[in-house]
Amino acid sequence: MKNRLTKTICGLSLLTLMISSNVSAQNADKELILSQIETLFDGMRAGDSAAVSKVFTRNATMQSVFKNxxxxxxxxxxxLQNFKNAVGTPHEQVWDERVANIQINVDGExxxxxxxxxxxxxxxFSHCGVNSFQFxxxxxxxxxxxxxxxxxRTNCAEDL
Structure with missing residues (x-):
């Protein structure tokens, strides 16, 4: 009985350690992804196409869904190339994309x-919406x- 209890406690301890390790790795990944998102929008505000380029893979895709x-x-x-060119082309007004309530889900890679x-x-104000990034x-x-x-242009959050 005592041996069985010891094995159960050891098993639960190992499981807790494994779950804790996985959560820690996911949190680190989420922070790295958040940093990439911030780099993109900081690059847009600065008109820095080189910074924006670093966020994407070479063959990344961009799409918009809207009502006409x-x-x-x-x-x-x-x-993507046209977007990066537009960011890097001098423009009179700052492109300020304000974000909030970011949700990130990670599964392996x-x-x-x-x-x-x-x-x-x-x-x-120009418009609002949601960006869905795949990383x-x-x-x-x-x-x-x-x-x-x-x-x-309607039903937009007031606090962004």
Whole structure:
């Protein structure tokens, strides 16, 4: 009886240690992914296409989902290279994408980030929505492999 209790306690202790280790690794990954998201938006504000480029894999994709004037859902694909060029081209107003309530889920070498945002041109509100980032853990660290966003001008959070 005593031997069985000892084995049970040892087994539970090992399980607790394994779970704790996994949670710690996931938290570290989430922090690294959050850092990439911050690098992207800091790069946009600074007009720094080199900083923005470091966030993405070479073949990353960009898409937007929105309603057109007729109320139909449109899925539009964009070019990552065109986006990086636009960020790096001097423009009069700062591109300020403000984010909050970021949720990141990690499964091994893949992660998804749900990033609500409000976008401002300088001090003027432009639109809001959600960015859905898909990340992969590469030899160079966590990189965005895809971004899909929504865009709207109403029903936006006031506090971003």
């Amino acid at each position: 004037r007729e109320g139909e859902t449109v899925i539009s694909s964009g070019s 893949m992660a998804v980030a749900w990033v609500p945002y409000s976008f401002y041109l300088g001090k003027d 992969a853990k590469t030899a160079e660290g966590w990189k965005a492999i895809s971004i899909v966003d929504t865009r709207r």
